[in-house]
Amino acid sequence: MINSRLIGWIWGSAIAFVFAAIVLPWIGSGSISFERVLAKASPDYPIFVELRLSRTLLGLMAGGALALTGSLFQAMLRDSLATPYTLGVSAGAALGAVVTFALDLERLLGFPASWGGAMLGAAAVLVTVAGSALKGGQLSGVRLLLSGIALNSICSAFILLINSLVRDRRSFSITQWLLGSVDSVSYTALLVFAAVVTVTSIVIITQARSWNLLAVGETWAGSRGADLRRLTIIGYCCGSALTAGAIALTGPIGFVGLIVPHLIRSRISPDNRILMPCSLLLGGVMLACCDTIGRLVMVPAELPAGAVMALIGGPYLVWLVRRRF
Amino acid sequence: MSSLLDVRDVSSAYSGHAVLDAITFAANSGEFIVLMGVNGAGKSTLLDIVAGIRPPEKGAVMLQGRDLRSWSARERSRQISHLPQGNRQEVPFTVEQVVLMGRYAYADQWFESKEDLMYAEDAMKRMDCLQFRHRPFSTLSGGEHQRVLLAACIAQCPGMMLFDEPSTYLDVHQQLQCFSTLAALAREGALCIAVTHDLNLALAHSTRMLVLNEEKLAADFATVDAAAHPEWLSWLSPRLRMHQTPDGKPWVLYQ
Numbered sequence: 001m002i003n004s005r006l007i008g009w010i011w012g013s014a015i016a017f018v019f020a021a022i023v024l025p026w027i028g029s030g031s032i033s034f035e036r037v038l039a040k041a042s043p044d045y046p047i048f049v050e051l052r053l054s055r056t057l058l059g060l061m062a063g064g065a066l067a068l069t070g071s072l073f074q075a076m077l078r079d080s081l082a083t084p085y086t087l088g089v090s091a092g093a094a095l096g097a098v099v100t101f102a103l104d105l106e107r108l109l110g111f112p113a114s115w116g117g118a119m120l121g122a123a124a125v126l127v128t129v130a131g132s133a134l135k136g137g138q139l140s141g142v143r144l145l146l147s148g149i150a151l152n153s154i155c156s157a158f159i160l161l162i163n164s165l166v167r168d169r170r171s172f173s174i175t176q177w178l179l180g181s182v183d184s185v186s187y188t189a190l191l192v193f194a195a196v197v198t199v200t201s202i203v204i205i206t207q208a209r210s211w212n213l214l215a216v217g218e219t220w221a222g223s224r225g226a227d228l229r230r231l232t233i234i235g236y237c238c239g240s241a242l243t244a245g246a247i248a249l250t251g252p253i254g255f256v257g258l259i260v261p262h263l264i265r266s267r268i269s270p271d272n273r274i275l276m277p278c279s280l281l282l283g284g285v286m287l288a289c290c291d292t293i294g295r296l297v298m299v300p301a302e303l304p305a306g307a308v309m310a311l312i313g314g315p316y317l318v319w320l321v322r323r324r325f
Numbered sequence: 326m327s328s329l330l331d332v333r334d335v336s337s338a339y340s341g342h343a344v345l346d347a348i349t350f351a352a353n354s355g356e357f358i359v360l361m362g363v364n365g366a367g368k369s370t371l372l373d374i375v376a377g378i379r380p381p382e383k384g385a386v387m388l389q390g391r392d393l394r395s396w397s398a399r400e401r402s403r404q405i406s407h408l409p410q411g412n413r414q415e416v417p418f419t420v421e422q423v424v425l426m427g428r429y430a431y432a433d434q435w436f437e438s439k440e441d442l443m444y445a446e447d448a449m450k451r452m453d454c455l456q457f458r459h460r461p462f463s464t465l466s467g468g469e470h471q472r473v474l475l476a477a478c479i480a481q482c483p484g485m486m487l488f489d490e491p492s493t494y495l496d497v498h499q500q501l502q503c504f505s506t507l508a509a510l511a512r513e514g515a516l517c518i519a520v521t522h523d524l525n526l527a528l529a530h531s532t533r534m535l536v537l538n539e540e541k542l543a544a545d546f547a548t549v550d551a552a553a554h555p556e557w558l559s560w561l562s563p564r565l566r567m568h569q570t571p572d573g574k575p576w577v578l579y580q
Contacts, residue, residue: 208435213426216416219409222378224481225402225430270417273435 006274013281020285021060024292025052029299051184058190059182059288059305061197062246063256067283069239070257071264071276072204075211076235077145080265083257084243087144088125088151090254093247094178095155096121101174102166112189118248122240125151130236180253180306182291189249196245200238201280207234208273215272253306255313256287262320327390329353329516330375330485334384337370344370346540347384352533354484357511358518359527359548362537363561368520369410369489371537375518376407376487388485402430406478410489410520420465420473421458424449427480441480448480449473452506467494471503479510486510488519492526504530524565524577536560551575 025048026032032052036044066084073082084090096117105113129151133143163174204211210231213221222228246253260283264275287305290312294303328351337345344367352358362368373379375386377393386393388404396404406427416423427448428441437445449455452472457465462473471491478486488507492500500523508530511517521527527534528551536544538560546554551567552575558565566578 206435209429209432212418212422213429216418216423216426217409219373219378219407220426222398223376223402223405223407223409224426224477225399227398265417271422 006269006271009268009274010277010281013278013285016285017060017064017281020288021056024056024059024288027292028052028295054184054187054190055182055291056288058185058193058249059291060284061190061193062182062250062253062284063260063287063290064201064280064284065197065242065246066253066257067260067279067286068201068204068276069242070283071261071272071279072211072235072239073257074261075215075272076232078215078217079145080262081258082145083254084239084247085152085252085254085257087148087239088129088155089122089148089240089243090247090252091152091155091159092121092123092125093118093244094121094252095158096124096244097177097248097251098159098162098174101170101177102162104170111192112248115189115245115248119241119244121155122244122247125155126236126240176304177251179304180251180309181294181302181304182250182287185249193245193249196241200242203234204238205273205276205280207231208271208276211235211272211276215270251304251306253287253309255309255317256283259313259316260286327387329389331387331390332375332384333387335371335374335381335386336383337367337374337379337381339370343540345374345381345537348537348542349384350535350542350545352516352518354514354516355511356516356533357508357531358516358533358535359531360518360520360535360537361522361524361527361557361561366537367540368537372407372487372489372518372520376405377401378407399430402481402483404483405485405487406481406483407487408474408478408489408491410493416462418462419459420454420462421445421449423462423473424454424458424477424480427477430481444482445476445480448476451479452476468496468499471495471499475503475506483515485516486518488517490520490522492521492523500526524561528575528577548575 030047032044032048037048039045070083073084073087074080076082096119097114100113100117107113129144129147132147159178163171166174210221210226213224213226214231218228261275261279264278264282268274268278287309290308291305294305294308297303330352332348332350335345335348336343348371360368360371370379374381377386377396380394388396388401393401424445425437425441428437428444432438432441446455449458452475454469454472454476457469462470465473471494475491491507492503495503504526507517507519511532528548531548533547534544534551534557535542536557538544543560544554544557552569555567558567558577564580566580568576568578570576
């Protein structure tokens with residue numbers, strides 16, 4: 001049963017999320033005066049609103065999206081190492097975005113072209129992976145994971161190929177983007193991303209009991225009354241929409257989808273009714289904090305949030321593998 | 326009056342190779358049926374088809390007179406609980422969480438109701454696992470695992486229960502307890518169908534036996550008449566002989 005202590009963790013995570021949204025924008029290389037921001041005085045006000053605040057909000061949402069997708073894929077594939085990375089969805093989105101950089105496409109139907117590229121890339125990988133894993137009308141988790149890993153390598157190879165074909169400025173911006181950084185983006189972009197995150201999170205989290213069943217086994221879930229086909233489709237569609245949105249805006253950031261669900265599973269609860277909302281909220285806090293740390297450690301230069309996350313996440317993964325096997 | 330379960334002319338194949346050919350039988354509440362056959366005879370396939378999680382290639386399974394394919398997954402799971410073979414043991418959930426999963430088909434809410442918890446507790450009491458309800462499932466022994474999974478199936482309150490080799494990995498005492506429970510569930514009005522390789526456990530507890538041989542349902546008889554159909558033994562192994570217990574019940578000797 002879910003008790004009030006566990007529900008308390010969701011509230012606690014929500015408070016941490018709001019607290020991060022309020023506090024983190026004030027932290028950075030240059031100090032910002034509270035009075036001057038309230039008075040909308042330059043340069044404090046534009047720095048706060050256009051750089052720091054939008055950046056914090058992006059970190060919160062992208063981190064949440066990636067961590068939630070991680071917990072979702074881990075339940076669906078019954079593998080605690082499954083993330084958008086292992087399924088190739090991240091690499092597909094990254095390849096799509098890199099193609100738009102290489103072609104110097106700026107905007108597509110009013111939105112940044114890299115968005116469209118990432119969405120197309122993620123969807124293409126998903127269709128290919130699901131297609132190759134589909135046999136006799138049934139999707140198998142192991143086959144999905146194997147084809148995901150294959151697609152991941154193929155996409156990475158294409159990214160390297162494109163990067164070596166294009167020259168100087170574009171190659172530099174691709175390399176920069178591939179590091180995975182949380183940069184300030186327009187509020188229109190944030191609003192669209194927020195809508196995607198809200199809708200898909202609601203769809204995913206309301207199905208939490210079904211993900212619990214799938215985490216035990218496919219036949220087990222089917223025999224308890226879960227509609228496997230429907231759940232598989234919902235899970236992969238929502239997961240790739242979240243991943244593509246996050247990757248398009250931040251570049252490929254790994255580990256947040258691995259570390260956050262793992263910590264919550266082992267410290268709080270493996271029940272997806274607690275695990276998923278906490279992953280969404282704390283994943284956001286984690287990425288936004290990594291971004292803030294990256295802003296501070298090498299002033300005036302910045303360490304991309306993806307690099308900070310990898311420096312924390314890499315050793316954690318090694319420790320996890322040592323403990324598991 | 327139609328039967329609770331009516332399997333009509335069911336056929337199935339794996340990549341072109343026939344596994345089941347025109348299987349037909351009917352069964353009713355109160356029966357404890359064991360399904361036997363050599364490895365690869367199609368026992369699990371037949372059980373999955375009867376459970377509604379694999380569609381038959383030909384033929385139909387009727388539950389309460391209605392084709393199983395027309396039932397929604399939830400509707401079906403309120404009538405049928407199925408314990409698949411070889412369940413994973415490194416599940417992250419606690420015993421109570423696993424047993425409560427048996428109530429999935431009953432609630433649309435995000436939380437289980439008081440009633441769900443009551444059914445789960447009764448099932449755990451019955452399977453003697455209430456005392457470790459808060460322990461992680463992964464820390465239990467093989468026998469305890471099986472009891473918890475059985476409790477989840479019981480909490481599901483179905484009219485028909487299907488078990489795929491429920492006594493594998495169990496010690497002798499646990500095997501006996503497991504089969505007594507299945508027999509008791511049948512006496513209380515459920516239809517139980519179990520796949521097993523243990524002939525004497527089957528003879529001692531079941532009411533009816535089905536034997537699969539060469540894709541066909543080769544034998545279907547009441548357990549008390551097992552000695553009258555000795556040919557089914559030779560399909561399982563040439564090294565089996567029919568014998569009797571001191572009180573006259575059929576008993577199989579291994580040679």
